[in-house]
Amino acid sequence: MCWWVFWGVFILPPRARELTAIEIKRLAIAGLTAVGGVPGLCLQISPSGAKSWILRVLVRGRRREIGLGGYPDVSLAAAREHARSLRIRIRDGVDPVKERREERTRDRAKLDAMTFEKAARIWHASKRHEFRSEKHAAQVLSTLEAYAFPTIGSMTVEDVELKNVVGVLQPLWLAKTETASRLRGRMESVLTWASVSGFRSSHNPARWKGNLDAVLPKPGRVMNVKHHSALPVEEVPTFFSALHLRQGMAARALEFLVLTAARSGEVRGARWSEADLEQKIWTIPASRMKAGKEHRVPLAPTVMSLLSELPRFQGSEFIFAAARGGMLSDMSLSAVMRRMDVAAVPHGFRSTFRDWAAEYTDYSGEVAEMALAHSISNKVEAAYRRGDLLEKRRHMMNDWASFCGSA
Incomplete structure (x- = not known):
């Protein structure tokens, strides 16, 4: 319904005829047309032909025009229902325009308060139990603290754009590609959390496919992969013989490794508690595995002999306990190799083992990969794989132990 004005006084016109949905669809003349059914409900048609709903009402003596959405997204029936509910609220003393303005102000304040750093810390805390370990959890957060927070930490998550994400990643992309790639994934996760939590409305600028891949080179094309230094297979028996003569818990742990x-x-x-000495199996729980999946390791007779000779520290659950009963440090095994003047690292023995399996034995690559607890890259094969080839791996590990002790 539209208002008539005479000498500054609003006068209600006759009640508008109630138009049908077909009549609304046929309206084409630019301007405001009362559609009836609810006093003050009009269809506004712009010169371009776009249609939208307007409710014209008096609120506390002031004329208000309240938008109810566009047509045909909002149907005639929906517009009338919305208009009726608004008029009831206005009659109860509510000013919908003021209320909407205040709501926008609250929403803006909420968005302004959620900085990238704050969002990252909330996301990290919510996902903490998903990380492989406390050390991994700390690494995830420290990467964001070191590289993202100094640049975009104080920005609201709503304001973070592609140029800001590129500004964080680009200085690292060629020099520290692996770190930058992990950082990108973590930034994407933070901004995804912000979106689903209502703090962000636009697309995720840290997404790779169809986004960052257009402005940054693929990690695999620029990454300079540094493999762990490994001992050549033919040198293993001599090394293992020398290692067996060394004293200390770290040396025994390295033998076991x-x-x-x-x-x-x-x-x-x-x-x-993980070692079943009767069945000769060491079961590593999923929580301590890189792939997050339980892994059973068959123990060769040489390993069983090593375990039987180890001292047990009262009050300590660790097989290779440090001096005070805690866990050995991550440098203790490397230190043994340095003292032996060996140009390799403990992790490199996994590569040496793989080379031995491929070049010195007839065991299949599948059995060797299972022994290393590598995930099956073929998703179809992984879906059908149920066993872990334990008995085949038992024969393999027995042969590996014999090879190591053959000097």
Whole structure:
């Protein structure tokens, strides 16, 4: 319904005829047309032909025009229902225009308060139990603290754009490609959290596909992969013989690492409760595995002999306990190799083991990969794989232990 004005006084015109949905669809003349059904409800048609709903009402003596959305996205029936509910609220003393303005102000304040740094810390805390370990969790946050926070930490998540993300990543992309790639993924996760939590409305500028891949080179094309220094296979028996003569818990842990082809963290964190000495199996729980999946390691007779000779520290659960019963440090095994003047690192023995399996034996690559607890890259094969080839791996690990002790 439209208002008539005479000498500054608003006078209600006759009640508008109630138009049908077909009649609304046919309206084409630019201007404001009362559609009836609810006093003050009009269809506004712009010169371009765009149509939208307007409710014209008096609120506390002041004329208000309240937009109810565009047509045909908002149907005639929906517009009338919305208009009726608004008029009821106005009759109860509510000013919808003022209320909407205040709501926008609150929303803006909410968005302004959520900086990237604050969002990152909330996201990190919510995902903490998903990280492989406390050390991994700390690394995730420290990467953001070191590289992202200084540049975009104080920005609101709503204001972070592609140019800001590129500004963080570009200085690292060629020099520290792996770090930059991980940082990008973490920034994407933070901004995704911000979007689903209502603090961000636009697309994710840290997304790779169809976004950053257009302005940054692919990581695989620029990454200078540095492999862990590994001992040549033919030198293993001599090295292992010398290692066996060395004293100390770190030396025994290194022996165990070589014989099981396990990772340093898995060995240093090994518990007696994980070792089934009767079945000759060491079961590493998923929480301590890189791939997040439980891994069973068959123990060769040489390994069983090593374990039987180890002292047990009262009150300590670790198989290779440090002097005070805690876990060995991450440098302890490397220190043994340095003192032996060996140009390799503990992790390199996994590569040496893989070379031995491929060049010195007839074991399939699948069995060797299972021994190393590598994930199956083929998703179809992984979906059908149920067993872990334990007995085949047991024969392999027995042969590996025999090879290591053959000097």
